[in-house]
Amino acid sequence: MASIARCLRAARPSAFAAVRSSASRTVVARPFSVTASNEIRKYTKEHEWIDLAADKKTGVIGISEYAAKALGDLVYVELPEEGRTVNKGDAIGAVESVKSAADINAPVSCKITQINLVLEEKPGNLNQVPEDDSHGGGWIAKVQVDEQGLQDFETLMDSEQYNEFTANEDH
Amino acid sequence: MQSTRSAALSRALRTAVRSHPHTAKRYNSSIALLSQRRQPQSQQQSQPHSILTRPVSYPLQNPQPQTRHASSASSPADLQKTPLYDLHVSHGGKMVPFGGFHMPVQYSSLGVAQSHLFTRSHASLFDVSHMVQRLILGPGAAAFLERITPSDCKSLEPHKSTLSALMTLDGKGGISDDTIITKLGEDRFYVVTNAGCREKDNNYIDREMAKWNTEMGHEGLKVKEEQLDGWGLVAIQGPKAEEVLQGVLAATDVDLKKLLFGGSCYAKVKYGDGKVSSELLISRGGYTGEDGFEISIPPAETVGVTEAFLAAGPEKIQLAGLGARDSLRLEAGMCLYGHDLNDSITPVEAGLSWIIPKERRSENAGYYGADVIAKQLVPRSKGGAGVHRRRIGLLVEGAPAREGAEIVSRSEDGKEVVSLGTVTSGCPSPSLGKNIAMGYIKDGFHKAGTEVDILVRGRPRKAVVTKMPFVPTKYWKGIAPA
Numbered sequence: 001m002a003s004i005a006r007c008l009r010a011a012r013p014s015a016f017a018a019v020r021s022s023a024s025r026t027v028v029a030r031p032f033s034v035t036a037s038n039e040i041r042k043y044t045k046e047h048e049w050i051d052l053a054a055d056k057k058t059g060v061i062g063i064s065e066y067a068a069k070a071l072g073d074l075v076y077v078e079l080p081e082e083g084r085t086v087n088k089g090d091a092i093g094a095v096e097s098v099k100s101a102a103d104i105n106a107p108v109s110c111k112i113t114q115i116n117l118v119l120e121e122k123p124g125n126l127n128q129v130p131e132d133d134s135h136g137g138g139w140i141a142k143v144q145v146d147e148q149g150l151q152d153f154e155t156l157m158d159s160e161q162y163n164e165f166t167a168n169e170d171h
Numbered sequence: 172m173q174s175t176r177s178a179a180l181s182r183a184l185r186t187a188v189r190s191h192p193h194t195a196k197r198y199n200s201s202i203a204l205l206s207q208r209r210q211p212q213s214q215q216q217s218q219p220h221s222i223l224t225r226p227v228s229y230p231l232q233n234p235q236p237q238t239r240h241a242s243s244a245s246s247p248a249d250l251q252k253t254p255l256y257d258l259h260v261s262h263g264g265k266m267v268p269f270g271g272f273h274m275p276v277q278y279s280s281l282g283v284a285q286s287h288l289f290t291r292s293h294a295s296l297f298d299v300s301h302m303v304q305r306l307i308l309g310p311g312a313a314a315f316l317e318r319i320t321p322s323d324c325k326s327l328e329p330h331k332s333t334l335s336a337l338m339t340l341d342g343k344g345g346i347s348d349d350t351i352i353t354k355l356g357e358d359r360f361y362v363v364t365n366a367g368c369r370e371k372d373n374n375y376i377d378r379e380m381a382k383w384n385t386e387m388g389h390e391g392l393k394v395k396e397e398q399l400d401g402w403g404l405v406a407i408q409g410p411k412a413e414e415v416l417q418g419v420l421a422a423t424d425v426d427l428k429k430l431l432f433g434g435s436c437y438a439k440v441k442y443g444d445g446k447v448s449s450e451l452l453i454s455r456g457g458y459t460g461e462d463g464f465e466i467s468i469p470p471a472e473t474v475g476v477t478e479a480f481l482a483a484g485p486e487k488i489q490l491a492g493l494g495a496r497d498s499l500r501l502e503a504g505m506c507l508y509g510h511d512l513n514d515s516i517t518p519v520e521a522g523l524s525w526i527i528p529k530e531r532r533s534e535n536a537g538y539y540g541a542d543v544i545a546k547q548l549v550p551r552s553k554g555g556a557g558v559h560r561r562r563i564g565l566l567v568e569g570a571p572a573r574e575g576a577e578i579v580s581r582s583e584d585g586k587e588v589v590s591l592g593t594v595t596s597g598c599p600s601p602s603l604g605k606n607i608a609m610g611y612i613k614d615g616f617h618k619a620g621t622e623v624d625i626l627v628r629g630r631p632r633k634a635v636v637t638k639m640p641f642v643p644t645k646y647w648k649g650i651a652p653a
Contacts, residue, residue: 047180067180072282075599076606078570078628094628095180096571098283098598099276099494102180 041131042156045165048107049131052145052153059149060133061107062140063095066166068130072097077123079115080141086110088152093140095126108152110143253300254403254473262490270366272301275492280485283494284601290459290499291602291642294409295491296480299458301366304399304467305376311392312358315383319375320352321518321527321538327354330435332454334526336518337364337375344517344540344547348372349508353435353454361452361467363404365508403473407480407488408463408499410645415483416464419476421447430455432462432646440466442479448472458496460503460644498598501607504564504639510574511562511595511609519547520611522562522639560592561617564639565625567606569632572597572625578612579624582631591616591623600641607641608634 039051047067051060068074080092091103092112116139119125130138145153157165251272259266263279275298277283289295307316313324322335332353339345348368353361364372376396384393407415417427421439430436435454439447449469457463468476481488497507506512512521517540527544530536534545549555565572576594580586597608608625616623619638624631 045181063180071180072277073284075284076570091179091628094570096599098287098498098601101571101573102182105179 040158042107042153042158043162043165044105044107044156046105048105050107050143050153050156051133052150056150057145058113059108059110059143059145059153060139060141061110061143062133062138063104063126063130064162064166065130066162067102068127068138071095071100071102072127074123074126077119077126077140079117079119080104080112082112082115084112086112088149095123104140107156108143108145108149110145110149112141113144114142116140251301253298254401254468254470255298255300255405255477258474258477259298259490264490264492267493269493270301271369272366274298274301275490277492277494278490281489281491283492283498286489286491286495287498287601289489290409290461290491290495292410293486294407294411294415294463294488295459295495296477296488297406297408297458297491297496298403298477299406299465300403300473302404303364303366303369303372304402304404305362305364306355306397306399307360307362307394308358308397309392309394310358311383311389311394312360313354314392315380315394316352316360316362317531318383318538319379320350321531321536321541321544322352323528323530324352324354324360326528326530327352329354329356332433332435332456334523336512336523336526337372338539339514340375340379340539342540342543343515344519344543345514346508346512346516346518346521347375347514349506349512351454351456353452355452367509399467401470403468403470403477404465405468405473405477405480406457406459406463406465408457408459408461408491409488410462411483411487412461412463413647415480415488416453416466418483419479427455428647428650430647432456432648440476440479442472442475446475448476451476455647458503458505459499460505460640460642460646461499462645462647497596498601501596501598501609502600502602502640502642503644504609504641506562506609507596516562516611517544517547517558519544520558520560520562524548557614559614560611561614562595562609563612563617564637564641565594565597565608565610565623565634566637566641567597567608567625567627567632567634569606570627570630571599571606572608572627572632572634576608576610577626578610578634579626579631580616581622581624581633588624588631594625602642607637609639612636 039053041049041051043049043064047064049062049064053059074095074097076096078094086092086106087109088106090106092106093104095102095104118136125136126138133139250268253272256273259275264275265277266273267276277286281289286295316324319337320335321338322333327333332351335350335352337347337350339347348364350362350364355361380394380396383389413427419440421441425438432455435452437450438453439450441447449472452467454465457465500507506521518524518526532545532548534542546556547558551557572594574595574597577590578592578594580589580591582588592610592612594608594610600607617636619636621636623634625634
């Protein structure tokens with residue numbers, strides 16, 4: 001089941017979205033962003049997602065709905081460190097349920113530019129809207145992506161491949 | 172540095188109950204300067220962990236080979252099924268390997284936290300058939316048990332149970348396994364041990380029994396063991412447990428109100444279409460801190476009897492898995508062998524001195540390690556040996572501290588930060604909405620209210636030593652006098 005935000009995104013006129021999107025990217029402190037329909041979302045085998053913006057320089061990362069559901073009620077989120085530059089696969093944060101702690105790994109090489117502080121107060125947003133990158137959504141961080149990050153991005157799965165991947169996982 | 176590494180998301184989705192299921196001894200008995208162990212965080216995190224490699228960053232201090240515990244790795248093909256396997260699957264049980272068995276970690280109807288809270292407010296049914304049920308029989312049974320445990324099995328009243336420990340044979344006072352011993356008669360004891368220690372305990376008991384039976388003077392004190400292989404063991408826990416169980420008892424003259432915590436009785440249960448079970452051993456107690464019962468059931472009747480309990484309806488009783496069992500026992504301050512207890516930890520260090528009755532506290536009490544334990548029971552301030560580490564409870568701010576996380580002194584006033592111990596179990600407490608943990612800490616820092624830090628993912632988190640149980644226990648000890 002897609003989140004409300006995703007449904008809205010699909011229905012939004014792309015030109016309008018592009019304008020809003022570029023504006024939101026330039027003002028880092030802006031409390032919410034509106035994503036463009038021409039962003040591409042890809043997934044890692046470790047259940048993180050990343051939206052790459054049309055400019056191919058910025059992105060938003062989070063954990064997949066599949067993962068959020070499987071982990072159960074998340075009660076604590078450790079957010080990445082703003083300003084930190086990380087390599088693909090580095091542990092940048094963690095999500096914790098009663099029974100387990102899971103690392104959030106960087107889906108691509110990137111620099112963390114903004115973190116979703118709302119999650120500190122409301123970790124449950126991660127269960128409700130894990131793949132929503134708006135204010136109140138379960139996104140984890142906004143990032144800057146360099147050449148290496150773009151190359152990493154190309155190796156990730158698109159949503160169709162990811163759905164197939166999770167369908168084959170024995171959970 | 173001993174910060175807890177958490178698993179990658181993908182691994183966490185796959186893992187059993189705990190993020191680091193097994194390597195028994197993770198905690199250190201030695202107190203080393205933290206600065207010697209501290210490494211830059213980047214170093215620790217520079218290696219991406221594939222989903223197949225489990226990062227274990229805890230140096231094992233004890234080089235002796237580890238026994239297998241609870242969920243130690245065994246291939247799925249080796250795993251056994253309890254009599255309730257099909258029932259679990261049909262109720263949406265998410266099965267994981269644990270103690271050599273396919274066991275449900277949770278069910279599709281309730282998340283772990285909901286299931287936990289449902290147990291505290293209503294009742295849950297846990298399949299604990301993976302545990303090893305044994306009968307120790309014969310005229311020497313009590314005396315034999317008094318050699319391998321510090322319990323007073325001779326004075327134990329019939330149909331009373333006690334928490335006990337199989338003491339390590341090296342005489343150092345360590346715990347080879349923890350166990351519940353129930354006296355059924357002078358020459359008949361029912362002993363339940365951990366599934367993960369099955370092989371180790373079997374070897375231990377076989378060897379000790381053979382030794383006992385061939386010793387001079389034991390001609391009239393022979394013992395033998397009978398394992399209840401394939402039997403069911405079902406725990407009903409929670410405030411509705413009594414009502415659920417009373418509702419299916421075949422005889423109307425069995426009044427569970429008269430069965431107190433730590434006691435047991437035999438009773439028959441109505442199940443299926445007018446069937447009546449054999450006499451089942453019902454013990455009042457459990458592993459959640461709630462009032463409840465554990466019922467031992469012959470193989471062929473386990474499914475039917477379990478279904479009869481569940482027939483009370485989901486508004487009263489629901490199935491619960493290992494996930495809720497772990498957080499419930501932790502709130503109740505109870506130990507999990509292989510995590511909070513092991514071969515190198517003594518009952519005194521573990522805060523379990525209470526399992527050793529007065530009569531068995533002398534150096535010549537006759538059980539393995541009695542001399543070590545007798546000295547430890549006397550604090551250093553009173554001329555005894557005391558202990559250097561103690562099991563304690565902790566409330567942790569921010570991130571939950573889990574097994575393996577290092578306990579260190581508070582970094583204040585530029586004082587050097589020193590290592591004080593290690594967390595052995597921890598999770599967010601569903602009942603309290605706080606992070607709870609237990610672990611071992613250097614003697615002197617064990618008093619409630621002591622402020623310490625715990626390193627989680629390399630960062631210090633504030634924690635305070637706290638009395639256990641974290642959540643008050645609700646054992647049935649009879650009607651309170653008016």
